[in-house]
Amino acid sequence: MSHAPFSRRDFLKAGGALVISVMVPGAVRAAFGQTPVGGKPPLTPDELDSWIAVLPDGNVRAFFGKMDMGQGVDVAIGQIVADELDVAFERVNVVMGDTAFTCNQGGASGSTAIQNGGVTLRYAAAEARRVLLERASPKLGAPVETLTVRDGVVSVIGAPDRKVTYGDLIGGQYFQLKLEWNKRYGNPLLAKGQAVPKKPSEYTVVGQSIPQGVVADKVYGKLQYVTDVKVDGMLHARVLRSPTAGCGPVTIDESSISGIPGARVIREKEFVAVVAEREWDAVRAARALKVTWAPPCTPFPAMEGLYDHIRQASVTGRQAPVNKGDVEAALKSAHRVIEAEYQWPFQSHASMGPACAVADVRADHATVWTGSQKPHFARDGVAKLIGLPPEKVRATWVPGPGSYGRNDAGDAALDAALLSKLTGKPVRVQYMRDEATGWDPKGPAGIYRGRAGLDAQGNVVAYDFFAKGFTRQDVATNESDPKDTLAGQLTGYPPKPTVIFQVPAEAYEFANKRCGWECIPPLLERASPLRTGHLRDPLGPETHFASESFIDEIAQAVGADPVAFRLKYVKNPRHAAVIQAAADRAGWSKRPYPNPRRGKGNVMIGRGFSYTERNGTIVAMVAEVEVDRRSGRVWAKRFTVAHDCGLIINPRGLELTIEGNVVMALSRTLFEEVRFDREQVLSVDWTSYPILEIQDAPEQIDIVLVSRPDLAATGAGEPATRTVPAAIANALFDATGVRIRRVPITPERVKTALARA
Amino acid sequence: MSERIRLVVDGKSTEVSADPAMPLLYALRSELGLDNPKFGCGLAQCGACTVQVDGRPTRSCVTPVGGVKGKKITTLNGLGSPARPHPLQTAYIAEQVPQCGYCLSGWMLTAAALLRDTPKPSDRQIRQALAGVKCRCGTHMAILRAVKRAAGSKA
Numbered sequence: 011m012s013h014a015p016f017s018r019r020d021f022l023k024a025g026g027a028l029v030i031s032v033m034v035p036g037a038v039r040a041a042f043g044q045t046p047v048g049g050k051p052p053l054t055p056d057e058l059d060s061w062i063a064v065l066p067d068g069n070v071r072a073f074f075g076k077m078d079m080g081q082g083v084d085v086a087i088g089q090i091v092a093d094e095l096d097v098a099f100e101r102v103n104v105v106m107g108d109t110a111f112t113c114n115q116g117g118a119s120g121s122t123a124i125q126n127g128g129v130t131l132r133y134a135a136a137e138a139r140r141v142l143l144e145r146a147s148p149k150l151g152a153p154v155e156t157l158t159v160r161d162g163v164v165s166v167i168g169a170p171d172r173k174v175t176y177g178d179l180i181g182g183q184y185f186q187l188k189l190e191w192n193k194r195y196g197n198p199l200l201a202k203g204q205a206v207p208k209k210p211s212e213y214t215v216v217g218q219s220i221p222q223g224v225v226a227d228k229v230y231g232k233l234q235y236v237t238d239v240k241v242d243g244m245l246h247a248r249v250l251r252s253p254t255a256g257c258g259p260v261t262i263d264e265s266s267i268s269g270i271p272g273a274r275v276i277r278e279k280e281f282v283a284v285v286a287e288r289e290w291d292a293v294r295a296a297r298a299l300k301v302t303w304a305p306p307c308t309p310f311p312a313m314e315g316l317y318d319h320i321r322q323a324s325v326t327g328r329q330a331p332v333n334k335g336d337v338e339a340a341l342k343s344a345h346r347v348i349e350a351e352y353q354w355p356f357q358s359h360a361s362m363g364p365a366c367a368v369a370d371v372r373a374d375h376a377t378v379w380t381g382s383q384k385p386h387f388a389r390d391g392v393a394k395l396i397g398l399p400p401e402k403v404r405a406t407w408v409p410g411p412g413s414y415g416r417n418d419a420g421d422a423a424l425d426a427a428l429l430s431k432l433t434g435k436p437v438r439v440q441y442m443r444d445e446a447t448g449w450d451p452k453g454p455a456g457i458y459r460g461r462a463g464l465d466a467q468g469n470v471v472a473y474d475f476f477a478k479g480f481t482r483q484d485v486a487t488n489e490s491d492p493k494d495t496l497a498g499q500l501t502g503y504p505p506k507p508t509v510i511f512q513v514p515a516e517a518y519e520f521a522n523k524r525c526g527w528e529c530i531p532p533l534l535e536r537a538s539p540l541r542t543g544h545l546r547d548p549l550g551p552e553t554h555f556a557s558e559s560f561i562d563e564i565a566q567a568v569g570a571d572p573v574a575f576r577l578k579y580v581k582n583p584r585h586a587a588v589i590q591a592a593a594d595r596a597g598w599s600k601r602p603y604p605n606p607r608r609g610k611g612n613v614m615i616g617r618g619f620s621y622t623e624r625n626g627t628i629v630a631m632v633a634e635v636e637v638d639r640r641s642g643r644v645w646a647k648r649f650t651v652a653h654d655c656g657l658i659i660n661p662r663g664l665e666l667t668i669e670g671n672v673v674m675a676l677s678r679t680l681f682e683e684v685r686f687d688r689e690q691v692l693s694v695d696w697t698s699y700p701i702l703e704i705q706d707a708p709e710q711i712d713i714v715l716v717s718r719p720d721l722a723a724t725g726a727g728e729p730a731t732r733t734v735p736a737a738i739a740n741a742l743f744d745a746t747g748v749r750i751r752r753v754p755i756t757p758e759r760v761k762t763a764l765a766r767a
Numbered sequence: 768m769s770e771r772i773r774l775v776v777d778g779k780s781t782e783v784s785a786d787p788a789m790p791l792l793y794a795l796r797s798e799l800g801l802d803n804p805k806f807g808c809g810l811a812q813c814g815a816c817t818v819q820v821d822g823r824p825t826r827s828c829v830t831p832v833g834g835v836k837g838k839k840i841t842t843l844n845g846l847g848s849p850a851r852p853h854p855l856q857t858a859y860i861a862e863q864v865p866q867c868g869y870c871l872s873g874w875m876l877t878a879a880a881l882l883r884d885t886p887k888p889s890d891r892q893i894r895q896a897l898a899g900v901k902c903r904c905g906t907h908m909a910i911l912r913a914v915k916r917a918a919g920s921k922a
Contacts, residue, residue, distance in 0.1 A: 080866030080904055221863050228868035229859040230852075231803030231844035235869065238802035290786075290793040293809075362869040362903045363807050363815060411805065411815075411869035412903045443808040662863065666909060670866055673905030696812035696901060704897045707907035709890075 050184055055113045055201045056191035058141070059184045061134035062091070068162045068177035070097055072135070074106040075115030075199070076127035077383050079413045081667040081727055082222040083123035086659040090128050092215040094135035094207055096159035097176070099215050107407025109389045116197035117384030118413060119487065120625065121725025124659060128723065130201045134189065137203025141187060145179045195386075210657060210719040217719075219662030236381040236408040237366040237440060244368060244436035246289040247429050248296035250282040251449055251496075254306040254689040256534050258500075266300040275299065276432050280537070281500040283429055285437065293442070308688040309534035317353050320457050320478055323530035327481075327509030330526030340472035340522035344463030347472075348567050352460075352556035353752040354479075356684035357453040359545055360699055363411025364446035365418035369426035370436035375402045378427055381410020382419040387488035391420070392427040395492045395501075414674075416543035418450040420489030424497040444694035449496065451543025452684055454480035456511075458556030460563070463522075468568035470579065473520040475513070475557055477527040482548045483508040484532050484541040499537040507532060507542075512549035514557035515623040515732075517582040539691040540684070550624060550732030551675055555753060558620040558736030563749065571600040572619045572740065580621075584654065585628050588716055589621050592630035592652035595714045604747040612639045616745025620737035626724035627655040628716075631672075633737035637745045639764060642757030645706060646676055646738055651730060652714040656721035665713050668730045672711055675734035677702035683754050772836055776801065777845025787833020791825075792816045794832040795842065803844045804872050807901070814873020814900035818842050824877040843872045846879060855879055858917035866904035873900040878914045887918055 051057040063071040072091045078084040088102040095102075105111055115127045139159065146164040147154045150172050158167050165173035175181075189201040210216075227233040252258065258280040267273045273286040273295035284295040311319040341347055369378040369392065376398055382388040382405075389405035396403075410419055422439050429437040441449075456479020463472030484507040485494040492498025493505050511527035533540055565575035573593045580586050592598075598619070608614040614637045621630040634648040649672055658664055681700050685692040693699035735753060743749050748763045773782050776799060783798040790809075795801040795818070804827050807815030811826035818827045819841040847853030852860075855875050865871055874897060881888055881896040888896065893914050902910065 080868065082863075221860070225863055225865055225868075226849065226860050228865045228871060229843075229856045229875065230847070230849060231842060231872070233868065234802070235805070237805060238796075288793075289797045290789050293793075360903060362813070362867060362901065363805055409867065411807070412867040414903070440806065443810060443812075666863055666866075666906075669908045670905040673907050674903070675905075677905065695808055695810055697810075701901060701903065702905075702907070703899065703901075704907050704910065705894050707894075707911065711908055 051186060053111070053113060055199055056189050058134060058137055058187040058189055058203065060113050061131060061201070062138040062185070064138070064176050064180050066177050066181035068097070068175050068181060069101045069103065070095060072102055072104045072131055073112045074104050074127060074131060075112040075386070076123045077107050077118040077407060078123070079118050079383055079727070081670070082660065082663040085220055085222050085663060086124055087128055087131050089215045089218065089220060089659055090132050091135040093213050094132055095139050095162070097162040099220055101162060107385050109386050109405045113199065114195045114386035115199050117382070117386060117488070119197055119384065121727035121729065122197050123727070124723045125625070125725045126197050130199060132207050133202035133205070136205035136207040137187070137189065138185065140203065140205035141185060142176055142179050146174050149174050216657070216659050217661070219660055222663070234408060236368070236379055236410045237363060239368045239379045239408055239438070241368055241370055241436040244438050245285040245287060245433060246292040247276070247283050247285045247426070247437050247439045248292045248442065249425055249439065249445065250284070250296060250299065250301060251445055252303050254303070255539050255691070256307045256309045256536070257304040259301050260304055261302045263300040267295040267298050270295045270298065276429055278428060278432060279501045281428065281497055283425070285429065285433060296442070306689050309538070310540065310686050310688050311533070312688060313686055316355070316455060317457055320455065320530060325528045326531050328526065328528045329511070330524055331513055332523055332525035334524070335522030337472050337474050337522045337524040341461060341463040341474065344471055345466045346464045348462045348464065348564055350460050350560055350563055350751060352458040352559060354456055354458070354552040354555060355753065356455045356540060357545060357678055357682045358447050358684055358693060358699055359414050359417035359450045360447050360701060361410070361412035361414065361417050364441035364443055365410065365422035366438065366440035367419070367422040367426040368436060368438040369423070369430040371396050371427055371430035374398070376404070376427065376430070378403065378405045378423055379408050380405055380419060380423040381408060381413070382423055382489065383413045384420070384488040387490035388420060388423040390490035391424055391492055391495060395424050395498060396427050396431045414546040415548065416451050416485060416487055418446055420494070421496045424489060424492060424495040428497045428501070447699050448691045448694040449539045451485050451541050453545030453552070454482050454542040454549065456480065456552060458553065460556065460560035462560070462564045464568060468570070470520050470564060472522040473518065473524070475525045475560070477511060477553060477556070478530065479511065480532065480542045481507055481509050481511065481529040482542055482544060483510050484538070485543045487544050496537055505536055505541070512553045514553055516557070516621065517585045517623065518561070518579040519581050520579060540686065546674065547624070547728035547731040550728060551678055551735050554620070554622045554732040555679070555735035555739065558622065558733070559739045559751065562618070562736070562740045562743065566603055572603065573598055574600065576619070576621055585621070585623065588628040588652045588654045589630045591714050591716055592632055592650055593619070595652065595712060596632035596650035598632060603744060605744045608745050613637070614639060614745040616741045616743070618737045618740025618742070618744055620733045620740060622729070622733045624725070624729035624732060627653070627726060627729040629653050629730045629733045631730070631733050631737050633734070633741045635738065635741040635745055637742060637760065642759070642761035642764065644680060644738065644742055644755055644760060647709050649708055649711045649737070650714070651711065652716055653726070653730060654716035654718060655724045655726045655729070656718045657723040658715055658717050659723060661715055664715060664726055667726050668713055669711050671728065671730035672734055673702065673707060675731040676708070676738070679735040679738050679753055679755060680706065681754050681756070772832055774835065774840060775837065776840045777842055783832065785832055788831050791818070791827040791830045791832045791835055795827060801842055801844065803842050805869050807870070812901070813870070814877065815870050817873040817876045819876050819880065822880060822883070824880050841876070843875055846875065853879060854917040855882065855913065858913040862909050862913040862916060864906055864909040864913050866906055870900070870902045874902065874910055878917070882914070882918055888914070
């Protein structure tokens with residue numbers, strides 16, 4: 011397995027055979043986009059050759075139009091393909107992230123790599139096997155039904171000497187076979203052939219914990235990241251962002267960098283950058299360049315007034331997707347009504363390294379190397395920005411410094427392309443830390459209100475959950491349109507936010523239930539450092555922090571055990587089983603709430619429950635916390651997580667993915683908040699935007715994988731994220747008797763709340 | 768203001784021509800083409816640029832190259848190789864630690880120094896030694912397992 015588009019096993023054959031060039035960033039200028047070469051059918055989803063290739067040695071290439079962001083979904087795709095084709099896993103090389111060789115399946119998006127992307131790969135591999143058996147049949151003089159395959163060798167059942175290999179049947183040639191395609195691109199893309207894929211009971215590779223080969227390249231310091239791409243003659247660039255949000259450059263004193271070798275200013279409308287031949291010179295020039303900016307404006311409310319601003323803001327859109335019964339009437343007639351409001355701040359992707367991209371824009375074609383998790387969309391955005399048709403632009407994904415949604419990578423790709431066009435040279439852009447944290451699209455701030463009506467017996471007769479906040483898409487989920495990037499917005503593409511929010515995803519059956527949201531306008535229309543965009547599990551942790559905290563508040567109000575309360579209203583047996591699995595593994599027993607034995611010393615202990623669903627994946631968890639009365643520190647000592655994502659492809663990879671979700675979400679719950687004043691974002695580094703450090707990592711994360719081999723695989727890259735925040739808040743309440751309804755749950759907030767209690 | 772500066776990197780003696788005030792990170796990456804130390808923050812806050820200088824974990828993004836003349840610099844690449852892996856590298860592969868992996872220099876070169884000085888560290892000692900190193904993917908649990916595995920005291 012290799013993350014490089016093509017491995018050293020690459021070969022080149024002419025005349026109707028597969029033609030694949032060795033793809034090393036910087037080494038290749040040819041082979042563009044969807045141009046057929048050497049008889050290859052066009053790179054469209056309705057061609058089997060767009061998905062599967064069998065090489066002369068019988069090895070297999072699978073062309074995957076989604077991406078792995080480090081959790082190993084490419085390994086899982088290899089397992090799926092190996093199973094369907096009946097070849098050893100080691101024979102399968104998954105190619106991904108290069109627009110020249112993969113169809114746009116949406117990139118990394120919504121935890122759908124396996125859920126959506128894997129489906130087409132499974133169909134394609136099954137179809138390839140069907141065609142290969144059809145070809146083998148006359149050669150072996152035996153009907154297809156009498157053939158069997160073992161590691162790419164087709165033989166006659168009962169006569170193993172009558173055999174032929176995949177390599178002999180088709181190696182190095184194209185299938186030239188059409189698939190049925192639903193005419194969609196991105197996540198919904200689906201293509202299938204005539205073959206019926208195997209039954210889960212027939213899988214032998216799926217279900218194994220095959221490790222990621224690329225891990226070794228990483229730990230020996232050999233993996234090439236996008237930051238390491240070098241192209242002959244490239245310039246290094248650094249961009250300059252306005253010191254206060256919303257203002258633009260007025261004058262630029264180019265003499266201020268005249269002492270720096272080769273450094274010069276590149277400006278296009280309000281976009282300002284410096285370039286130099288050496289990276290350090292570009293860094294120095296960006297620091298030294300004197301720019302006067304338009305008078306400071308004050309687009310933001312004072313930070314302490316953020317939630318008041320949201321409460322009072324006008325509404326750009328409103329929806330109530332869940333609306334059952336008559337909530338208002340039921341609330342009016344209720345014996346008792348419970349209400350609570352929760353708040354979640356802006357958060358940053360704060361990727362490990364600032365985004366980087368390299369672009370080489372020529373008169374009639376362009377190449378961009380990007381860490382974007384959606385290279386096909388990066389290609390489209392670059393093409394529009396520089397005025398080339400998309401098929402003349404090739405985007406190659408090279409692993410970046412983390413991703414987690416629409417981070418700063420998409421902006422860097424278009425910055426690099428614009429600068430390459432303006433300079434006529436290949437350009438490498440990497441942001442500095444303050445741009446990575448200060449100027450990435452942010453996870454949106456919002457307020458969330460719960461109201462529950464109870465009858466005299468403590469039954470829930472009405473449930474109302476309403477959010478109000480910034481849309482999650484001031485910029486779209488990808489950079490396919492320059493309006494959704496800083497380079498575009500600074501050079502005349504007006505932004506156009508999409509009004510979209512989120513409601514809780516769960517299976518509580520309340521007789522009268524309403525869940526809805528309202529969105530408010532952005533604080534600054536154009537090139538805002540507080541523009542919102544997708545951050546890992548967009549609005550998932552935000553919404554479910556509130557909804558699952560509120561469920562616990564209702565349970566507490568009626569004196570119910572939090573697990574028993576949830577099970578009373580969750581009738582869906584699959585959901586209930588996950589709730590029960592987490593409780594059982596954690597040894598959950600009924601007892602009063604908050605914890606009567608929380609501890610008399612400085613450390614109080616408590617446990618909290620939480621349960622959520624995300625696009626078919628169900629997660630329930632117990633968090634056990636220690637709260638230090640003196641410092642206010644909350645330590646999530648132990649998590650017990652039950653996780654049901656249907657069929658499990660790679661159990662160990664799944665466990666590690668869940669761990670990453672839990673720890674990153676723990677960081678967002680306890681530490682993360684974008685700070686700002688009236689003029690600018692103030693969270694610009696790891697001091698002003700702290701994240702979890704290893705001292706605060708749990709002692710243990712115990713994971714129960716609920717296996718459902720009969721059910722289609724659903725996603726795992728995000729679902730456990732949304733379950734964490736309320737588990738912590740609920741455990742904190744159990745430990746202290748104090749309810750905290752605002753994230754992050756910092757030591758200062760805990761101390762203040764304890765002092766008030 | 769450029770001068771010739773001799774460096775010993777991963778066992779090889781080499782020379783760069785650079786402003787002595789330039790951070791070591793840029794000398795390694797731009798002048799010597801050693802890409803495995805990464806730019807994370809430029810502020811010594813994250814660890815992605817870590818190298819060992821005479822055995823001490825050092826943030827190369829804020830270390831002037833002129834200050835390490837003739838000193839022994841070890842990058843992640845120099846810690847071990849598939850043929851002769853450092854125990855941490857073996858453990859990291861066994862535990863499948865990294866996700867994006869961009870942070871590895873900080874964690875591994877810091878932990879390698881810990882294990883050299885404290886071959887059997889406690890959980891607390893490991894956490895203390897690794898304070899200040901960042902990982903955004905949340906692989907901390909696997910990091911702890913790998914360091915303990917490398918120390919022969921698997922959790």
